[in-house]
Amino acid sequence: MERVAIIGVGQSEFGELWDKGFREIVLKAGIDALEDAGLEGKEIEAMYVGNMSGGRYLAQEHIAALIADYSGLSEMGVPSTRVEGADASGGLALRQAYLSVASGLHEIVIAAGAEKVTDVGSEMTTDIMASSADREWEGFVGATIPALYALMARMHFTKYGTTPEDLALISVKNHRNGALNPKAQFRREIKVEDVLKSPFVAEPLRLLDCAPLSDGAAAIILANEKVAREYTDSPVFIKACTQASDYLALQNREDITTMRAVKIAADMAYDQAGLKPEDIDVVELHDSFTIAELIAYEDLGFVEKGRGAELIREGITSLDGSLPANPSGGLKACGHAIGATGIRQAVEITYQLRGKAGKRQVEAEMGLSLNIGGTGATAVITIYEIG
Amino acid sequence: MIPRFWRKIKYRYDIVGSVCENCGTQFYPPRNFCPICRRKSKIKEQRFNGRGKVLSYTIVHDTPDEFKLNKPYIVALIELDDGPIITSQVVCDPQEIEVGMRVVKTFRKYFEDGEDGVIYYGTKFVPEK
Amino acid sequence: MKAGIVSYGTYIPRLRVSVDEIAKVWGESPDNVKVGLGVYRKSVPDLDEDTATISVEAAREAIERGKIDPERIGAIFVGSESHPYVVKPTATIVGDAIGCGNSFHAADFEFACKAGTAGIQVCMGMVESGMIEFGLAIGADTSQSAPGDPLEYSASAGGAAFVVGKKGVIAEIEETLSFTSDTPDFWRREGQPYPSHGGRFTGIPAYFRHVTSAAIQIMEKTGYKPSDFDYAVFHQPNGKFPIRAARILGFTKEQINQGLVVGYIGNTYSGSSIIGFSAILDIAKPGDKILLVSFGSGAGSDAFIFNVTDLMEDYPRVPTVWDKINGGITVDYSTYLKLRKKIRLKG
Structure with a gap:
């Protein structure tokens, strides 16, 4: 297997981008990534695109061809493939790109993620997101995605004594980080009381426990080690990129306070990278809901099951803690552009490992990102190291 | 939507799932392939009695369009006495619901395709008397 | 043995609105209305209750109490003037919900408030002629009334189901x-x-x-x-x-x-x-x-x-009809209007 490195990253703004269409957002991220890598574009051998629901948000399928077209890659006939795993689509695109280089098939490829959500109304958006859970047996009974995460949260509260205040601290931390990120959707700090006074979305989860759904795109260029060294002095190597699945519906899972796919993917990733959880310096986690970040602390092995709240209470996952989580602001403050999120996480870890993260810079040589689809039926974990 | 709903009427109107006779695992919704026994699966349909207890619940305030009149409504994971776990709405005062509460099935309307469309019925739960 | 009632079941929605509440809105004297009509409160169907759900719940109670094998029910007739569909039967919904297979006679009846007893007579005829072993006759309604019409004080929701047969007759x-x-x-x-x-x-x-x-x-x-x-x-x-x-x-x-x-x-x-x-x-x-x-x-x-x-x-009869009548949660008139879809919504 070839060693694979990230040699260029790019990201659009995340948020309600009323004046920008899908094509413009993607192009912005792609061009930024090429410029960052010092590439012209003709060097790209293949493209992998993460997009959850172009079909329903835009009534546009064949998204991979569209992006290849507008990014000028169709001119060279570059193969372009869309992958879908709900809001883990970006992570899957990253992994497909990684595999194509690791296998030796390609030398240099691009992985992108993009979503344009604000062209439809908010009720439609809720409905589209609900399709990332089990439509027939969860969606039918009105179990929205926030509702399903709320079921997990209530179970965690009941079993382990986690509190709404603990979850609020996660939101507060991510907003604090997001305030330092010029690309973040929400660049303002909030207080615990703000979270606890915000309206319920699905009890016990409140509005400020939930990440927004955003427009946005991100792109990264991956190359094998030989090519990477030609283009950059600070390649970020991918030490592992693993993926696992779980039952789609919560009702079929043995324990809904844990995401088994995350545990399985994490075990594989640590094993492949030859690392332990304590070796990780910085993480980007999939905080689509505050409870998801807390459960991730546990399932990634940073703390034992049931004690996730300690990490946030003690400030361990703050920017100045020993394991900064979501320095970008996470999905909560940076924004959740669904199919783009998995790639956006890789962009942030790359900035952090290169030492180019500006005001939110942490000290780190080894990073990890976790991208989750729906309520955890897909999990993608990537471990990165500055080379 | 209509054919898709119609196909599952039996399993929605009552709690009809399945069981793998090889290993005894019960499924709701029904599966016709046991993930444990795989090719040794021996699947048979099974009707569950419709009594159980609430494992976890949420009161949903942000609702999809078709449930907007029902807001807020309760969604729960219910462990059936004689079977697997089911995701369902629970009809009661939101103040009343709690983890561990005993519930029993009831036949209710879930939503409809507008005023001139098909009505989608299914199983919900109410507190056990 | 003649045909008769083998089992019965009832369903009354748990919501209620009082005559006082309705009278207050329309400027009538609540006491005059109560004395005049002899009605004090009425049942109101919840948003997710209709004639089909009432029929199914009443039928299930009857089947459970009588320990009837649903497959032996050869006919289902639902009498109502508020069938959820004007075209498309309620009886088929009941049939699939109680799991009586596909070999049964079915129809919806309408004869204002006596469509349920008409169903009992038809089942009786079919049982006595030997056409079927058991018949299920249901009368159920979520009756309509225009806001402000005197009917509004009384038009309510509920139903009863009867298994008619010759074996195990209780009445x-x-x-x-x-x-x-x-x-x-x-x-x-x-x-x-x-x-x-x-x-x-x-x-x-x-x-x-x-x-x-x-x-x-x-x-x-x-x-x-x-x-x-x-x-x-x-x-x-x-x-x-x-x-x-x-x-x-x-x-x-x-x-x-x-x-x-x-x-x-x-x-x-x-x-x-x-x-x-x-x-x-x-x-x-x-x-x-x-x-x-x-x-x-x-x-x-x-x-x-x-x-x-x-x-x-030895026939089980708890909860009784009066147990069901005496329970209930009272709603106000505006909630009642919403539940009965008397408020016009946009879109």
């Missing part, structure tokens, strides 16, 4: 007959959301003529007199009419009180007389004789004489 049908004429006292035209009625014309030429004629004819035919009955129940559009009908016919308050449910749940239309009848079955003893007379506008009455059998001793 034998000794006799039944109908009295029918073309009398336009109350109607609802195709496409109209609310019924119309002839005001006081609904009284003497309609309700009283048909109820008393059917009752008199069935007593003449069988040779019984009012004092031969332990209980009697007449259709209950309000609390006044059935009491007056009983008095005209010579029945006492003691004979009708157990089945007089309208005061606390309102007029459940197709469910009305048969929920009252079910309340009587709840306390009936072997050997008791019961007179049931329904009434449907348009107009007609079905009269029945039931004899309670020894099997009633």
Whole structure:
């Protein structure tokens, strides 16, 4: 297997981008990534695109061809493939790109993620997101995605004594980080009381426990080690990129306070990278809901099951803690552009490992990102190291 | 939507799932392939009695369009006495619901395709008397 | 053995609205309305309850109490004037929900408030002819009434289901007959959301003529007199009419009180007389004789004489109809309007 490195990253703004269409957002991220890598574009051998629901948000399928077209890659006939795993689509695109280089098939490829959500109304958006859970047996009974995460949260509260205040601290931390990120959707700090006074979305989860759904795109260029060294002095190597699945519906899972796919993917990733959880310096986690970040602390092995709240209470996952989580602001403050999120996480870890993260810079040589689809039926974990 | 709903009427109107006779695992919704026994699966349909207890619940305030009149409504994971776990709405005062509460099935309307469309019925739960 | 009731079940939605609450909105004196109608509160269907869900729940109670194998039910008839669909039967929904297979006769009946008892008669005929082993007859409604119409004080929701057969009969049908004429006292035209009625014309030429004629004819035919009955129940559009009908016919308050449910749940239309009848079955003893007379506008009455059998001793009857009547959660008038979809929504 070839060693694979990230040699260029790019990201659009995340948020309600009323004046920008899908094509413009993607192009912005792609061009930024090429410029960052010092590439012209003709060097790209293949493209992998993460997009959850172009079909329903835009009534546009064949998204991979569209992006290849507008990014000028169709001119060279570059193969372009869309992958879908709900809001883990970006992570899957990253992994497909990684595999194509690791296998030796390609030398240099691009992985992108993009979503344009604000062209439809908010009720439609809720409905589209609900399709990332089990439509027939969860969606039918009105179990929205926030509702399903709320079921997990209530179970965690009941079993382990986690509190709404603990979850609020996660939101507060991510907003604090997001305030330092010029690309973040929400660049303002909030207080615990703000979270606890915000309206319920699905009890016990409140509005400020939930990440927004955003427009946005991100792109990264991956190359094998030989090519990477030609283009950059600070390649970020991918030490592992693993993926696992779980039952789609919560009702079929043995324990809904844990995401088994995350545990399985994490075990594989640590094993492949030859690392332990304590070796990780910085993480980007999939905080689509505050409870998801807390459960991730546990399932990634940073703390034992049931004690996730300690990490946030003690400030361990703050920017100045020993394991900064979501320095970008996470999905909560940076924004959740669904199919783009998995790639956006890789962009942030790359900035952090290169030492180019500006005001939110942490000290780190080894990073990890976790991208989750729906309520955890897909999990993608990537471990990165500055080379 | 209509054919898709119609196909599952039996399993929605009552709690009809399945069981793998090889290993005894019960499924709701029904599966016709046991993930444990795989090719040794021996699947048979099974009707569950419709009594159980609430494992976890949420009161949903942000609702999809078709449930907007029902807001807020309760969604729960219910462990059936004689079977697997089911995701369902629970009809009661939101103040009343709690983890561990005993519930029993009831036949209710879930939503409809507008005023001139098909009505989608299914199983919900109410507190056990 | 003659055909009869093998099992029965009832369903009354748990929500209620009081007559005081409705009267207040329309500037009427609550006391005048209560005294005038003999109705104090009425049941209201929740957003997720309709005639189909009421029918299924009543049918399930009947099947469970009678330990009936649903596959042995050969016919399902649902009588209602508020079927969820005008075209597409309620009976098929009930059939699939109770799991009675696909080999059964089914139809929806409409005859104003007596469509449920019409179903009992049809099931009885099919059972006695040997066409079917068990028949399921249901009367259920979520009755409509225009805001401000006097009907609004009473039009309510509920239903009862009866398994009719020859085996395991708890109440034998000794006799039944109908009295029918073309009398336009109350109607609802195709496409109209609310019924119309002839005001006081609904009284003497309609309700009283048909109820008393059917009752008199069935007593003449069988040779019984009012004092031969332990209980009697007449259709209950309000609390006044059935009491007056009983008095005209010579029945006492003691004979009708157990089945007089309208005061606390309102007029459940197709469910009305048969929920009252079910309340009587709840306390009936072997050997008791019961007179049931329904009434449907348009107009007609079905009269029945039931004899309670020894099997009633071991028949499970809890929760009783009165348990269900006495429960309930009261809602205000605006909530009632929302639940009954009387508020026009955008889109």
